[in-house]
Amino acid sequence: MTDEPRWLDQDELKTWLALVSVLVRLPAELDAQLQRDAGMNHFEYIILAALSEAPERRLRMSLLAAMAEGSLPRLSQAVGRLEKRGWVRRSPDPDDGRYTLATLTDEGMATVVAAAPGHVAEVRRLVFDPLLKAQPRQLHDICGRIMRTIDPNGPFPGTRPY
DSSP states (O other): OOOOOOOOOHHHHHHHHHHHHHHHHHHHHHHHHHHHHHSOOHHHHHHHHHHHHSGGGEEEHHHHHHHTTOOHHHHHHHHHHHHHTTSEEEEEOTTOTTSEEEEEOHHHHHHHHHHHHHHHHHHIIIIITTSOTTHHHHHHHHHHHHHHHHOTTSOOTTOSOO
């Protein structure tokens, strides 16, 4: 007995290809806008935004990596770039020296505050403006269902501060 793959039907295939296009092109568009207007990429913006909402504007690097949906090595490289610009500073966690804290500097806070309006405008233009009134909630529900399949124990989309 052979297990035949459950091939996508025509409607599923069209939907899948549409989703793949969004998954590939939306990050590129967000990167382009942030690079042009603020000199950073979207991953760096997510890091700054997460830190801006954190108590005392600091987080353990391991938690920040999870919040930014990135690996610890990728986060370390990005934080290194942000440190060179004076936007973030790393230090040992005084509560447990095995951990490293990332702290948003005053200059970093000013940078994310300045970048936020343009980023939000681009998110609105690309994602929300084309949708009908009920569709943002539907999109949220769809993303939640997909994310619960990908990571059943992970955070629910839309619960993060950025």
